[in-house]
Every structure is written in structure tokens, then in C-alpha cells.
Amino acid sequence: MKQFRQIAIPVTIVLIIMMMVLPLPTWLLSFLLIINISLSLTILLVSMFTTEPLQFSIFPSLLLITTLFRLALNVSTTRSILTRGDAGKVIEAFGQFVVGGNPVVGFIVFMILVVIQFVVITKGSERVAEVAARFTLDAMPGKQMSIDADLNAGMITEQEARERRRTIEREADFYGAMDGASKFVKGDAIAGIVILIINIIGGFIIGMVYFHLDVAQSAARFTLLSIGDGLVSQIPALMISTATGIIVTRAASEGNLSEDVTSQIFAYPKLLYIVAATIAVLGFFISPITTFPVAGVLAIGGYRMQQNQLKEQVINEQIEEEQEMEQIRSPENVMQLLSIDPIEFEFGYGLIPLADANQGGDLLDRVIMIRRQIALELGLMVPVIRIRDNIQLKPNQYIIKIRGNLVAEGEILLDHYLAMSSGVDDDSVTGIETTEPAFGLPALWINEEVREKAEIAGYTVVDAPSVVATHLTEVIKRHAHELLGRQEVRALVDHVKESQPALIEELVPNLLSIGEIQKVLANLLKEKVSIRNLVTIFETLADYASYTKDPFVLTEYVRQALARQITLQYAENGKLLKVITIGPDLEKKIAESIQHSEQGNYLALDPTTSQIIYRNVSEQINRIVKTGSQPIFLISPMIRMYFRQVVERLMPEVPVLSYNELEPHVEVQSIGVVNLQ
Known part of the structure; x- marks a missing residue:
């Protein structure tokens, strides 16, 4: 057939x-x-x-x-x-x-x-x-x-x-x-x-x-x-x-x-009364025998339809009430309350024009660009961002939630611009003092009249929607590892399988499970290492998964395989890298403090040594930040992930690299040393 x-x-x-x-x-x-x-x-x-x-x-x-x-x-x-x-x-x-x-x-x-x-x-x-x-x-x-x-x-x-x-x-x-x-x-x-x-x-x-x-x-x-x-x-x-x-x-x-013709033409029964009266009046001038029956049929039809509409309205109201009561009693209604959105952006009523396209708001378009930017930079498909207003917030306030938890907030003035000084303040540039929400820099809210003066004075001036978009982007980057779950990893694995079926068949589930791969990818994202090069990452995991299942050790192997990518990410022009190194005594102390257990390896330092290390690391970071440079620590591969745990408690944004993660041609310049004294 x-x-x-x-x-x-x-x-x-x-x-x-x-x-x-x-x-x-x-x-x-x-x-x-x-x-x-x-x-x-x-x-x-x-x-x-x-x-x-x-x-x-x-x-x-x-x-x-x-x-x-x-x-x-x-x-x-x-x-x-x-x-x-x-x-x-x-x-x-x-x-x-x-x-x-x-x-x-x-x-x-x-x-x-x-x-x-x-x-x-x-x-x-x-x-x-x-x-x-x-x-x-x-x-x-x-x-x-x-x-x-x-x-x-x-x-x-x-x-x-x-x-x-x-x-x-x-x-x-x-x-x-x-x-x-x-x-x-x-x-x-x-x-x-x-x-x-x-x-x-x-x-x-x-x-x-x-x-x-x-x-x-x-x-x-x-x-x-x-x-x-x-x-x-x-x-x-x-x-x-x-x-x-x-x-x-x-x-x-x-x-x-x-159905459309009958429902739309006869949707207004009162109009049939007008038509019936008009036809009846014409009957006095034309032929009553011809026109009066038509007028009577129209009038009766209008009355019957009007009565039917009233009955339908009453029935529909009863059905709606029953559906509302049934929905309240339904257990599925409670289950819906248990769902948590991966990312939520809530704002006060004063920021509604920010998301309303009819009022010129372009927040939804900016969110699309943010998702594309994150995909290119980190290789992460950002989940759908739930955007809604919240009357409990201040009019100009907004908050960002990850997995239902508040992680960032800020206040903006839609009719103002945010001006950030390049280091030299100009007294003629006046405004409302504030803090830039994404990076915590001191800034001013200025109006349109002061904008041109601020730009001439060297200030960086951005509009309110750009401030929100930048803040949202940085929050997503900072919490990217929390947004990558097993379901998202499964989607990434299926995507690679389309072009590399042999690789995926060897890796999953023979060598590693989806959960174990998720831990490695999350470790990379936590340190701002892009996972876009999934083929290289999966190839490295397939090479070393037969020797160890420890996600932290596997992460170190993957980082070494991504040496070219990490070098280009941090080295100036891909050639010069200014770093803070670790003194031999401190490096030896950390290596001796590594404890081995069935659950994995961990760093066990005594409180006195820990306080000394925290103080010295903090001093070096603050000194480099004051010079306007980015602090980067360079350490031996064996203790990199343990020293990273120390730095992470002080400043999680500071990268910690190992020698094996750098390309051979890169020139390394030491601008500080952390010792144990």
C-alpha cells in the first residue's frame, strides 16, 4: 500500500x-x-x-x-x-x-x-x-x-x-x-x-x-x-x-x-435587532409580505442567540471555577512548586522598561547575546534565564539567583549613565556615588548633561542596560561550574558523538560515567578554563582514565593537554607571562602536608602554617593588584591543585598555573615570591 x-x-x-x-x-x-x-x-x-x-x-x-x-x-x-x-x-x-x-x-x-x-x-x-x-x-x-x-x-x-x-x-x-x-x-x-x-x-x-x-x-x-x-x-x-x-x-x-463565519458574524445578537428593524421599515415602502417574515426571523434569531450566550457564559464560569478548585487540590500543583530554575533574573517595577520591548527595552536581546558569548568563551550552553518582575524588591533593584539562591544584586538608574574613572578623578564630573556591580569598582551615576564631559575626562561611560548585561555575564562565568549538571554533560557528549563516535564509545561508560566527566568539566569551568575543545578533553580523559578515576587528578591531565589554550588565555600576546612563584621551603611544606586516603588526597596544614601562607599570599596579591596587573601564581604540577585550594579561599578569581600548562616558547617573568617566613 x-x-x-x-x-x-x-x-x-x-x-x-x-x-x-x-x-x-x-x-x-x-x-x-x-x-x-x-x-x-x-x-x-x-x-x-x-x-x-x-x-x-x-x-x-x-x-x-x-x-x-x-x-x-x-x-x-x-x-x-x-x-x-x-x-x-x-x-x-x-x-x-x-x-x-x-x-x-x-x-x-x-x-x-x-x-x-x-x-x-x-x-x-x-x-x-x-x-x-x-x-x-x-x-x-x-x-x-x-x-x-x-x-x-x-x-x-x-x-x-x-x-x-x-x-x-x-x-x-x-x-x-x-x-x-x-x-x-x-x-x-x-x-x-x-x-x-x-x-x-x-x-x-x-x-x-x-x-x-x-x-x-x-x-x-x-x-x-x-x-x-x-x-x-x-x-x-x-x-x-x-x-x-x-x-x-x-x-x-x-x-x-x-465555525468562524457563524461564530463571528453572529457574535453580536443585538446587531440583528437593528437589521430586523431596518428591514421592517423598508417593508412599508416595498412589500410587507416579503420583508416582514425576514425581519421576524432576524429578530427571533437575535433573541435566541442572546439567550444561548448568557447560558454559555454561566456554564463557562462554572467550568473555570471547577478547574481552579481541581488545580488547587491536584498534587501535581504542589510538584510544580518544587521546580527551581537554573538562573533567575528578578527586578523591581521601576526596571520594567528594561525588559519591555514596547518601551524600548532590549534585555531579552542582550540575554541572547550573553548566551552566545558564554558558549564561545567557555563552551557552556547556558540554560534558559527566567526573567520576571518582583514587587518585593526596591523599584530600581535587581537580583540574580543560581539554583534558587541569591548570588548577586544591584541597583541601577535607567535615566542615568555609569561613569568609572580610569584612575584620575575630575572634580567637574559630578553624580551619585555608587559601586559598579560586576567588579566592585567605585563609580558615579551621571545624567545626560555630564556624559560628554565625563568621556572627555577619560571616564568609561556605559548605559544602565549594559551595566546589567555585564553583571549578568560575570555572574554566569563565576558560577558556570554550578550550571553544568549531568543532563547538560549528556547533551555535550551526544554532540561530540555525532562527529567522534569511536571516542565516545570508548570513554562512556566503559572508562568514565557521565557524573565523573561532569566533575572534571566543572573543575575546569571553576578556574575559567574553556571546555569548548571537548574532543581534546575527552581524548585526554580516555588516555588517563584507565590509571585513575580521581576527578582532580584527571583535571590536571586535561589542563596540561590544553596548554596552548591556557597560555594564550593568560600570556601577554602569547609570549610573556608575569607570575608570582612559590619559594622552595613553602613548596616543600605543601608537598609534605599532602595526605592520602581512600576518598582521595587532601592538604592538611597546621593552623599556624596556614595563617602564614594566607598572609603572605594576600600581601603578594594586593601588591600586584595595586600596580594594575593581574596576579598569576606559577607552581610545580604536583602541588598546583592543593595550592589552588589555598588561593581560592582568599581570591577565587586569581589563576594558579603549573609549568606543564605553559607552552615552551613562553617567557616567564617572576614579579613576586611567596615564602614561608
Whole structure:
């Protein structure tokens, strides 16, 4: 059955083309003409019952096939009329019964049908399809941005977003195809007129020359057959063109054409009273017998519909109340409260314009760019960021939550700019003192009048939305390791598997589980090492996982494999690296304090030694920060991860590197030493 459906249309088109060449018997022509009428009526009814154009997406192709079928029938009937003087019972019936055997009446009826189809329906459908195609293409970027905004706001899932994008693409393709397909109907109407004239003139001549009929007999016989043939063709063509108009003029709705017409036209029963009164008044001037019954039916219909609407309103209110009560009692309602969003951004009512596109807010667009930036820099797919207002906050306050916990907050002034000094303050630049939320730098909120003066004085001036976007970006980077769960790692593994199936088959689950890989990737993200180069990371894990399962040890191996990446990240121009080194006595002390257990290795320092190390490390960090440089510690590979634990408690942003993580060509310059004294 499936194979038959696959070849049905190609075989049908081949048979249609053969009809134009091979002569057909009159009984077969009659049978095909009835099929043509039935097919056209089916298409018309289907177009009425569709709720949206894409439900009948094959219509442009079907329009071409039916037009070709109708033209093939015209060729066959023309051949039969001109060669035999007969075209079957169907055409004869249309010529005799439908037009009463009068050629003049038949010709007038035919021309009226052609005018209706060509001038009214086809012309209008063509214009609507052209405008719809143009507007659909113009609206595509806006619809795509709307989908991205809904996705970032958490209103839809990734799957729903993909389906909506696919729907937009299909709509654009459909209306573009309808714009061209409507030309088929236009050409078909012109062809019908030409074929009719050819049949009448050719039949008139053939009737006198070959059938030896006189002028009257030849004109009567062939004119009726030609007009009957034209009517048999134009009535299905009229139905197809009507279906075309219905399809391209359908707007967004929830029901078919019949439901929409009845529900929308009769949605206002009071208006029927006005129409009934108008018709009744006209009855006094025209004919009461004709108008009063119509007015009475309209008035009664309006009253009945008004009563039905009141009943439906009462029923709907009862259903809504029952649904609300059922939802409150439902255990699933409690389960929904247990869900926690990975990232939440909440703001006071004064910052609503920040996220409202109608008021010029572009926060949703900035969130899209932040997710792309994090993906490029860290190789992390940031989950959907839930954005909402919170009336419990101050008007200009916002907070950022990770896994339901508050991790950052700030206050901004939407009508001001944040000005940060480059080191030399200018007394003429005045404003509201504040602290830049992302990096904790002293800053000023200044208005538009002071902005130009601040820029000339060397201040870095940014607008309020950029302050929020920068803060959100830094928070995500700082907590990236918390956002990477097992489900996200599974998605990354599946992504690599598409191009490196052998690597993944060896690694997961034979050597490491998803949870163990997640710990290694989280360790890298915690120290701001990008995991975008997943192939190298997984290759290294596959090489060393057979020797150890310790995620911290595996992390060290991965960091060494990413030496080029880490070097470019911290070295100036990839050539010079200014570092703080560790004295031999301290390095020896840390190495001797490493304890081994079944749960792994850990650093066990006595409190006195710990305080000395914390004090010396803090002094070196503060000294380097005052010079405007970034403090970077360089230590031997064996104790790097243990010394990192010490530095992390003081300043988690300070990187700790090992010698094995640097490229050989890098010049290392020591600008400080941490000793044990």
C-alpha cells in the first residue's frame, strides 16, 4: 500500500499527459469529467474545513495537477467534438439541460462564469497571495526574535522553539508557492476562453465541410457542444479558484470556515435587532409580505442567540471555577512548586522598561547575546534565564539567583549613565556615588548633561542596560561550574558523538560515567578554563582514565593537554607571562602536608602554617593588584591543585598555573615570591 501511494501521483501525471495525445472514447471522457467535478468539489470543501493554511500545504502542487488535468480534458473533448461531433453524455447534458439548449444563453452564462472567476476571484486571490508572501517574508526576522525572546524568558522549550521556527519557514514557503500557483488559475481561465472560441469556429467549419450540415445545423450542434464543454470545465475551475481564495484569505483561527463565519458574524445578537428593524421599515415602502417574515426571523434569531450566550457564559464560569478548585487540590500543583530554575533574573517595577520591548527595552536581546558569548568563551550552553518582575524588591533593584539562591544584586538608574574613572578623578564630573556591580569598582551615576564631559575626562561611560548585561555575564562565568549538571554533560557528549563516535564509545561508560566527566568539566569551568575543545578533553580523559578515576587528578591531565589554550588565555600576546612563584621551603611544606586516603588526597596544614601562607599570599596579591596587573601564581604540577585550594579561599578569581600548562616558547617573568617566613 505504501509503495502504491509513493508512485500514485507520478503515474497519474503521466496518464494526464498521455490524455493530450491519445484519443479517448466518449464514455471514458464522461467518466473523467465527473471525476474532475468530484475532485474540485472535494478540494473546495477541504479548504473550508482547514483551520490554518499549512494544514493544506500541498494545495499549490495540487492546484497545478488539477489545472493540468482540466486542460488535458479540454484537449480530449475538443478532439472528440471536432472529429466525431460528439463528446459524451455529460457535455451533452450541460449543453441541453443546464442552458436550455439555447446557444446564446449558454454563451452568456459561460462568459459570466469566466468573468466571475478571472476578474473577481482569481484576480483577488492572486493579489492576496502576493501580499501575504511579501509580508510573511518581511515578518520572519521579527518572528524569529520573538521566539528567541520567549525561549530566553522560559515561556517555551527548545523543542517548541524549533517547531515554531519550522512553522515560520513553512509559512514563507507556502505563501511564496501560492503567489506563483495563483497564476495557474489565471492562465486556465484564459485558456478556457480560447478553447471555446476555437471549438465554435472549428466546429462550425468542420460541421459544414466534413459532416455536410447546413449553416444552422452546424452552428446549433457544435455551439451547444462547445458551450457544454466550456461549462463542464469552468464550473470545476470556479470551485478550485474559490478554494484558492479561501486558503490565501484565511487568518489565524481555531475553527474551520463554517465555525468562524457563524461564530463571528453572529457574535453580536443585538446587531440583528437593528437589521430586523431596518428591514421592517423598508417593508412599508416595498412589500410587507416579503420583508416582514425576514425581519421576524432576524429578530427571533437575535433573541435566541442572546439567550444561548448568557447560558454559555454561566456554564463557562462554572467550568473555570471547577478547574481552579481541581488545580488547587491536584498534587501535581504542589510538584510544580518544587521546580527551581537554573538562573533567575528578578527586578523591581521601576526596571520594567528594561525588559519591555514596547518601551524600548532590549534585555531579552542582550540575554541572547550573553548566551552566545558564554558558549564561545567557555563552551557552556547556558540554560534558559527566567526573567520576571518582583514587587518585593526596591523599584530600581535587581537580583540574580543560581539554583534558587541569591548570588548577586544591584541597583541601577535607567535615566542615568555609569561613569568609572580610569584612575584620575575630575572634580567637574559630578553624580551619585555608587559601586559598579560586576567588579566592585567605585563609580558615579551621571545624567545626560555630564556624559560628554565625563568621556572627555577619560571616564568609561556605559548605559544602565549594559551595566546589567555585564553583571549578568560575570555572574554566569563565576558560577558556570554550578550550571553544568549531568543532563547538560549528556547533551555535550551526544554532540561530540555525532562527529567522534569511536571516542565516545570508548570513554562512556566503559572508562568514565557521565557524573565523573561532569566533575572534571566543572573543575575546569571553576578556574575559567574553556571546555569548548571537548574532543581534546575527552581524548585526554580516555588516555588517563584507565590509571585513575580521581576527578582532580584527571583535571590536571586535561589542563596540561590544553596548554596552548591556557597560555594564550593568560600570556601577554602569547609570549610573556608575569607570575608570582612559590619559594622552595613553602613548596616543600605543601608537598609534605599532602595526605592520602581512600576518598582521595587532601592538604592538611597546621593552623599556624596556614595563617602564614594566607598572609603572605594576600600581601603578594594586593601588591600586584595595586600596580594594575593581574596576579598569576606559577607552581610545580604536583602541588598546583592543593595550592589552588589555598588561593581560592582568599581570591577565587586569581589563576594558579603549573609549568606543564605553559607552552615552551613562553617567557616567564617572576614579579613576586611567596615564602614561608
